[in-house]
Structure formats: C-alpha cells, structure tokens
Amino acid sequence: MGAGERPPLVAVLASPAAANISGQVFIVYGGMVNLLAGPSIEHRFDTEGRWDSTALAATLEPFFADRRPIEDGFTGTALAM
Numbered sequence: 001m002g003a004g005e006r007p008p009l010v011a012v013l014a015s016p017a018a019a020n021i022s023g024q025v026f027i028v029y030g031g032m033v034n035l036l037a038g039p040s041i042e043h044r045f046d047t048e049g050r051w052d053s054t055a056l057a058a059t060l061e062p063f064f065a066d067r068r069p070i071e072d073g074f075t076g077t078a079l080a081m
Contacts, residue, residue, distance in 0.1 A: 009033060 009028055012018055025036040045059050 007028065009026060013021060025039070027034040027036065043063065045056075045063075047055060047059075
C-alpha cells in the first residue's frame with residue numbers, strides 16, 4: 001500500500017456502512033480480517049476523583065511487573081494464524 005492510500009478497513013469504518021459497528025477490535029493480516037470477541041475485565045483499578053499519569057503508572061506497574069508481553073498477552077499475528 002502506497003503513501004496516502006487508506007487501508008480498506010479504515011475506509012469502511014469511516015463510512016456510513018459502519019453505522020452499527022462500535023467498540024470492536026479488528027486484526028488485519030494480509031487478506032484476512034478478524035473480529036475479536038468482546039473483551040472481559042480482568043482487573044479493576046480505582047481512585048478517588050480522576051487519575052493522573054503518575055498515580056496510574058504507580059498503580060499499574062506492580063500489576064504488570066511479572067508479566068512478559070508476548071507470553072502473558074497476545075499478538076495480533078498469533079491470533080490471526
């Protein structure tokens with residue numbers, strides 16, 4: 001795809017054809033478009049009022065400290081295969 005070209009999924013999602021599509025996650029890999037099932041809540045983080053980036057980082061870092069992104073999370077290509 002050349003510079004200035006829109007990926008087809010972006011064009012569809014920006015068009016009236018996507019009027020009923022909201023809050024979805026897609027993985028596009030070559031000629032394949034995957035729609036992921038709805039996410040679920042694994043853990044909830046709360047604060048009084050609004051989060052600031054320092055407090056949120058301090059709260060999230062211990063939660064993810066022992067995780068390895070590729071092993072404990074997912075990659076789009078792994079789901080698409």
